Amino acid sequence: MLNDIKSVLIANRGEIALRVVRACQELGIKSVVAYSEADANSLPVKLADASVCVGPAPSNRSYQNQEALVSAALSFGVDAVHPGYGFLSENPSFAQKCEEEGINFIGPSSEIIRKMGDKIEARKVAIEANVPTIPGSDGTVEEEELARQIAQDIGFPLLIKASAGGGGRGMRVVPNAEALNGAVSEVMSEAEVAFGDPSVYIEKYLTDIRHIEVQVLSDGEATVHLGERDCTAQRRNQKLVEEAPSPELSEAARKEICESAIRLCKAVGYRSAGTVEYVYDNIEKNFYFIEMNTRVQVEHPVSEMITGIDIIKEQIRIADGQEISLSQSDIEINGHAIECRLNAEDPDIGFIPCPGKITSYRPAGGFGVRMDSHLETGYTIPPFYDSMIGKIICWGRDREEAIDRMLRALKETEVGGVKTTAGFQHELIGSLAFRSGEFNTQFVADFLSKR
Structure with a gap:
């Protein structure tokens, strides 16, 4: 039961908007989706309790139009705004506008967003908190x-x-x-x-590194972590595959990196869900803080799958002024999870975006498989936004089982009418290099060069 938040404007689109709609429904909160003209027939709009058009297709005139979003929130009399990820999720000006209008911004304060969004200031906070920096x-x-x-x-x-x-x-x-x-x-x-x-x-510049991040929840007083995620499989610094726990970290390194994330949160007085990101030097076996994301991450389901904790719900409860209901000792890491981002792109032609109408859609299913997507048959993927159309998340008792389950899920997934990265992801996950777990951020580039 929530104290003050009874309705939420969701200032985002696609799978994350739908993810928040579902969390709101389970919490008994009214959901209002803000949408652009291009997303009028999207699944989040259909499933939300209410919706409001905030502008034409270009994101600077809709999803990044602060005045339109605040106006929509005031018109519907919502108690809070959830920014999702991307767009205005880490924009201190938008958070401040919400604060000034008495609208609860579901995330940290505008002051903390501004401080941690400035990498130089964030680096200073890390140094003061005794968190290693490059x-x-x-x-x-x-x-x-x-x-x-x-x-x-x-x-x-x-x-x-x-x-x-x-x-x-x-x-x-x-x-x-x-x-x-x-x-x-x-x-x-x-x-x-x-x-x-x-x-x-x-x-x-470190040349042989992994990308590690720690999921945190903090209510301003107590802070807990949900373990680390390994996001090393990237293409042009964009994540493709995320998994948890990392196949590389020792238990000692895992404990140290997670404890450092908690120190950082306490040092800045953090309040919300967030992610502390690091690079891990494969040669020296040291980790270094690089930045903090003051929002929910695309890959948050990976942590949910191994902990059983709904991060979006916890984020909303914290914004409602509630204390974290979990202590660190309550949180158990169970098994292994992998997430593959599914993009409407053609891997054989330089990963060019492939918007278009979905003629058929069959999501993967079965034990240990989760599909987060706003797709449905007949939906037209607009050409105006990021090409990610969903995420396949698979859990296994260990990494091997998670990999095998992901391979099955990728093969099972069908998106007719457009090109997707499912086949490429199947090749990548099924490679001996990925199975070994011994790779760095150049792994995907090397894989593509030999493909």
């Missing part, structure tokens, strides 16, 4: 001379990163001193255009 600059770098001094201290290759970057954008690898010529100013210009913030900083 060797690099103490703050912003605006001049090439300072960059050269840092390079002398930590060595090449370097990584120039936009402070406001994210999703694999706003980064440039500098392999040597010659490549550093003009690089700082160029990345600053790119960051200004892409993110409206030219600030950049420098880190040592």
